[in-house]
Amino acid sequence: MNSQSKGLVIYSSLSGNTKKLAEYISENIRQECSLADIKDNPEIDDVPWIIAGFWVDKGTADKEFLHFLSTLEHKKICLIGTLGAYPDSDHAKDVIKRMKEEVEKGNTYLGCYLCQGKISPKLTKTFENFPEGHPHFMDDARRKRHEEAAKHPDENDLLQGLAYCKDKLSGL
Numbered sequence: 284m285n286s287q288s289k290g291l292v293i294y295s296s297l298s299g300n301t302k303k304l305a306e307y308i309s310e311n312i313r314q315e316c317s318l319a320d321i322k323d324n325p326e327i328d329d330v331p332w333i334i335a336g337f338w339v340d341k342g343t344a345d346k347e348f349l350h351f352l353s354t355l356e357h358k359k360i361c362l363i364g365t366l367g368a369y370p371d372s373d374h375a376k377d378v379i380k381r382m383k384e385e386v387e388k389g390n391t392y393l394g395c396y397l398c399q400g401k402i403s404p405k406l407t408k409t410f411e412n413f414p415e416g417h418p419h420f421m422d423d424a425r426r427k428r429h430e431e432a433a434k435h436p437d438e439n440d441l442l443q444g445l446a447y448c449k450d451k452l453s454g455l
């Protein structure tokens with residue numbers, strides 16, 4: 284690993300869940316790194332690795348994150364992200380598969396850690412207004428998932444995310 288330059292932890296976060304995860308990892312990774320909001324366009328020319336955080340928007344990473352990713356070349360990238368769905372769901376697995384492909388368009392993919400993040404009350408309300416039979420109708424399973432998401436990211440998610448990133452960076 285290039286010991287001259289610092290790694291970068293960068294995040295895109297609408298309501299703070301992904302920011303919380305990224306902050307925790309940057310503070311505890313025990314590697315020289317800086318933390319940046321994607322909106323601040325940080326310097327990325329010389330970074331030996333990037334931990335890059337996104338929130339899931341309609342089955343993929345949010346648009347700002349996808350744009351940022353499309354500007355990167357020849358970087359070693361470990362993805363982190365938060366979503367409303369369960370991290371072991373098919374939905375989450377699809378997100379990971381898609382995002383791996385996105386990274387591999389011009390960069391090295393180190394892995395992707397996902398955990399749940401609380402869903403905005405506005406979005407929950409939208410689901411509650413869908414009629415029975417609608418694909419997003421607020422049935423018991425969906426309500427339970429929204430209630431569970433409201434508790435995340437929790438301490439365990441942060442610890443797991445940190446351990447995941449440490450492991451992925453250890454081989455560099």
Ligand SMILES: Cc1cc2nc3c(=O)[nH]c(=O)nc-3n(C[C@H](O)[C@H](O)[C@H](O)COP(=O)(O)O)c2cc1C
Nearest residue numbers: 296297298299300301338339341342365367368400
């Ligand atoms: C407009 C919108 C679309 C979303 N789409 C999805 C989705 O397709 N799948 C999912 O699991 N969660 C979805 N979510 C939930 C967010 O991914 C989740 O709440 C995430 O933790 C938000 O992260 P943030 O606080 O960093 O913005 C959506 C949330 C919003 C507001």
